[in-house]
Amino acid sequence: MLHTIVDSFLRDALQRINAPADVVLAFEYPRQEGFGHLSTTVAMALARSLRQNPRAIAQSIVDALPPSIEGVESVSVAGAGFINFTFTPSAFQSVMRTLQSRGDELGSSTIGRGTSVNVEYVSANPTGFLHAGHGRNCAVGDTLANLYRWCGYDVTREYYFNNAGNQMNKLGESIMVRLLQRLGQGDAVFPEDGYHGEYISTIADQIAQTQRDVVDTMTRDELHAFCRKQGELWCFDAIRATLKTLGISHDVFFNEDSLYTDGKVEATVAALRSLGLVYEHEGATWLALTKLGQPQDKVIIKSSGEPTYRLPDIAYHRDKLERGFDVIVDIFGADHIATIPDVLAGVQALGFDTSRVRVVIHQMVTFLENGEIVKFSKRSGTSFTLDDLIDEVGADVVRFFFVMRAVGTHLEFDLALAKEEGDRNPVFYLQYAHARICSILRRAAEKGLRPAIDTNLDVLTHRAEIDLILALSRFQETVERACGNLEPHTLCDYLRDLAGYYHAFYHDCRILGEAVEVEQARLALADLTRVAMKNGLTILGVSAPEQM
């Protein structure tokens, strides 16, 4: 945004000093005070190819610039060869004018226009409740999907599940045994590694109460299938309800089973076989991954005839690519890390460009309650569900805490901090900034004042005003970068900074009761900040309260 003021002048200057045409004109925002508002490292980047001292190059670039550029207060060479620009207040005022013209779309981008993307996340099988640890996948996936949408991509949110596997059979069996016990037919033995949660009995009770007569006519096999189906429906209802609380809803629920009924699994095996990548060994069917540069071959169809997860996963990715998505994003926990290379190798062997597939692997989560690690496990009675977590800390905090750290690092979720409704909690810091702005706007409205986009901005010259406008000007590029790099946490950091600049502005620059021009201009700036905060929080799936 700011760089557009000097961009073309710099390019001309580079041409004048005979710099290679392909040099990247990179900008950065100096953190340190005294280094201006914007700087470029292009002189350092040229040092090698020009075989010159970077400082000397920087000076010759500066010398090749026009003596004065509109909006630029000063240009200087500093450090190892930085070229630093300081802009005039009027440059910031015109930046603000541009930002205002974006209206409610502030922060959105068109870089993804015409590109379709499929984001697959959550994807837990319907065998029970989502547990607290699932929260990271939910929040990261949904925030990324939001980021893609804000960048103009055509986004499909997809949930991949399997209602026909081993685990589902155990779920059905667990429910069936509980049901038979209810009905006084207690001869059935509860499966060794069955599901022990209370919900199993709940589902069984429900069946006993409402479907008793149907159940009585069934064979054991029929009953098992019936219980499995009832369990699936019940669990999916529970999962959907949890997701809804977090503001998450998927466009497509893709059933792995459909890959079999549509013949897509078989077709995938055939295609791999025709490439000479499939062979039989000890009754099983193997995929020759070593021919694809992988460390070892893997079984894709067990000697029992059942495929392993690898095969449908390859068929699934092939299907997604064939559905025409330009970009496929998979959100996985670190425990799935080993499967990805196999799937990608298989898909690539089938002739697809795997650079279209982008995999986000997030590390595991540890929950801390006053310094102690909270243990939870899925099948024992001590399970800590995502619903429990939401009940304890609220949906906003859940969404924010799960995305506020880089996905590649282990996440420590401090429950005590999350529960605090005070200044230690980063979520409230952001929401408070938004609520504070809304409060001023309400007061202004009582006086008949409204933020206007055509108001005179000349009076905005205070340091705190300039800093705030500069921060606002970085909103869109922050969204683009968070999306492009698949790093949603950078948006959290940005909003923290933005809120900080607003609070400083609020502290230093009184709005209501000042001279009319000042009042109007500052009100417009506050309102612009409100839109940015609101949009940023919306992308994160966090509410932006107007009052706190």
Added chain:
RNA sequence: GCGCCCAUAGCUCAGCUGGAUAGAGCAGCAGCCUUCUAAGCUGCGGGUCGCAGGUUCGAAUCCUGCUGGGCGCGCCA
């Protein structure tokens, strides 16, 4: 044994794809409300960027090797 991830202030973490004196928040200390929300602002202290080499004008960032922690390595998903 092998693969991937991580290691930065007392604690939790950023660090914009290699740049300036490595930054926030929290915790600690000291200030700021007769005026728009003090859930806020300002200031201070706090560092061998795990260790050892290498690459170059320049490394927390890239390469190699260690150390320590996490997740995986199945005819489970």
